[in-house]
Amino acid sequence: MGKFNNVSYKVSWLAVLLLFLVVTAFQENVLGYLLGISFFVFALFRPKYAILLLFMYYPIRPFIIEYVSSLRYVGDLIIFGALLRIIWNGRTNVKSLINFKTFEYGYFAFIIIGATSAILNDISVTMVIIQIRAFILLYLIYYIVSRLKITKADIKHLLWITIWTVIVIIIQAIFEKLSVRTLFLPESWQTMPLSSKNRVRIYGMLGNPNTLSIYLSFVFLFFFYAKKYIAGANSKLLSFLNLSVLGIIILTYSRGTWIGIIVMLAVYIVLTRKLYILKDVLKTVLVATLLFIMPVVSITSYIESSEEGTEKVKEIQKYDQEGKSGFVDRVGKTFSDDTITSSKKSGRLYIVEKGYEIFKDFPIIGTGFSTFGDSASLRRVSPMYEEYNIGYQFYSDNQYIQVIVQTGLLGVIAFAVFLLHMLFIYWKRRKESFSALMVSVLLSAFVMGLVYNLWEADIFGLCFFALLAISVRSKEELMSLHASLVMKYD
Template sequence: MNFLKNENEKWFWLVSLLAFMLIGYTGIPLIGYVLTILLFAYAFYNPKNGILMLFVYIPIRVFIIEYNPGLSYITDALVFGALFKVFWMNRKTISNLFKFKNFEYAFFAFLAIGSVAALITGVNIVNIIQQLRSFTIFYLVYYIVYRLQISRKDLVNLIWIFIWTSILILIQAMAEKLSIRNLFLPESWQAMALSAKNRVRIYGMLGNPNVLGIYLLFAFILFYTAKKKLSEFNPRHMDILNIFIAGILVLTYSRGTWGGFLVAAIAFVLLTRKWKIGLDFVKYLAIALVFVVLPLNLLTNYIESTDIGSEKVNNIQQFDVGGESGFADRIGSTFSEETVAGSQNSGRIYIVKKGFEVFSDYPIIGTGFATFGDSTTLSSSSPIYRAYEISHNFYSDNQYIQIIVQTGILGVIAFAVFLLSILWRYFKKHKESYLYVLTVSILLGGYFMGLVYNLWESDIFTLSFFALLAAASRREDLGKPIGEKL
């Protein structure tokens, strides 16, 4: 009977995914708003499934809201529906709602410093709230999941969600590549002008090759875990999925994600001392290069050589005309004189130099949230930009320089305590649980990716990491595995 119930639940997640897609394609905002209200109620009724629904919605969010903006607020509906249910469940034991670990207090201190500094700088209160939401919305997932009873069934459901969603994302990615960004994409994305080196990258349903790479990284880890630890899943099926995931991950040409994955993989192998795992990763990559990357690139090059394909290339590559594209060109240009010079004038080196210029004037608590290269400044600019001659579309693409500028020395200390206390807490116990090893390994990979991305504003990373952290924290407190040998 339990088997039949699990079978029914796996189809429920596929139906949910298809429902999001169909409602998105209707383009009728009212339907999206109605669904948002219904999902709030559903998350309140069943908070665990409400949180799991986030893993269905978040990977396709930016894709479907291009068609139906009425679906934009589902994240908040699901999170706050589940949060209110947690409050209700603990109404007779209020103290349970205020039990926090040391790393949480450090995170709260970081949020307080950034908010106070922003008020002093003169940032609009709405913008401060908007940026606080970016940092906290998926911390709330940790808060909720930690206070719920996590079971093996929940883990199985999560993997089924990743299976269905990954299959959809992989199909779209291959269609995008072979059609030269002309099929299974919103019109606004098809019309996006790209440089030669970005034109060859797969952006995917997540709308950004780096974010797509992060999602694929988590999917790969989950499927590898399912193959090794959970009897409900066919190991060969997990292998096939991971071969395609490795191939599309290569075709994102996301060097930051590759680096983060490599750091996480090395850490995992060293902590577990299972050297065969490292060999498995190499095998996946080798097979993916032969059976996914090479065929897709050859087919795409053939299509681009036709008259229709050449016209599509010209429509996309509207600047950097004549620039070279391809794996060798993108990777080989990483440390070229041209790339370094561009980075010094407007790229990552420029951002870091400009950041320390601002930091020298605001060293203690910084300029505050929504003032330097975060997601809020992209839509609302910043009160300090004019004084420092920073353009309105400035984005830091470096979590650390953003934190240094916005929260100063005190904020850096608070955020460092947050990150390092999680690392130390579970590194000490890594021999006790697979969950602890995963937490430490992914966090170390995140340390690297924070150098090149605003990682702690990334929905995919924070949703997945905070959910994992909650599972590890529950495992720690209960003193027993979640699932089989986890």
């Protein structure tokens, strides 16, 4: 563990924390802009270290921009700074800069089709650019990292950054839960009106229970690997953190993520026949339930039953007042008649039905970006909504129906090339442990795309594309990197 204590990274962490405190204290947006520019310059000279900082920034980004909105584009500046450095480094070997794989061409084609269709349907260029950013920004993580040399030290630095970031997230999440969304939350989040089903969920520093659970799933996977294979890692610390991480994942009540985790675990065990992993995970679930979930839920229930707690619950729970919620309720009613009826009226089944209705009118290249339930259409109401009698605050929560509606048959083909070629690459190498993991992650992502707009989510894109960038390397490179991590001495 001592070997992980890198002085420069401790200084970097403290420096970033200090700068954040200064910016928060003064509430001056100009300081946020200066910080962003400073990170851009840093990324130009130290792209690898700048990318590592993103693993601290994105998990807390929604939280900090509630205090200082000018910190919103720090990630963009870091990524583009690192991208410019990669382009500069490759100026003498242009072929390395345009050496794309088939799945990348599929992704580019999908984006071009969506943008072209939007412009043909008179969607503003600004809104099209906003949606292109959502899809392309985190892909650039893959583009950059796949062209950087990844070393043992880089993985260890990433581990430490993740550890400290997750500790902060865990502390905030526990206080959020126990204080009935009062402590360690921006004021706008404290007063956010929630239904009875959503009020009990942990939103965390990501401000969304589904996004939080997706991020923590990647963290759980990383810690699980590090505990077993990274020499010098403190297995007791990582085990303790994973108990808390798993506890919070369960308390987000994010059923889509739960299903994704089960799919990933089942596929990996079938491909590798490592049954001991199932035993380890089940043991972790049991211990997390006894030592984390039950105490947190019991204390929260006691606090909510007090006079002050009851008033706070009434203040937050603005609608659905008679509803009950919790683990058993959410799981038990997933396929109930009431849930299905509600879904047909305004939920995911309604979204699919509306999507199919629009698709029949625009079957070839769709309606274009920013027209049907994507992040850009939340900023400016799509002209399609009035025509098809769709509510204004509409988000598809289904990546596939969004792709079908916005890009038509051509976009579906392009997106399928993107997804299936990645799967094909790793399926051919599935006997290798890392490739088996990627097959598992991909199939899990395919399933989760049915209930989330997964590929435009920053935190998923950061974790997935970084993992993809490491895994596309040759078998020899991966074995060498793994061997260096396992070695106890440098």
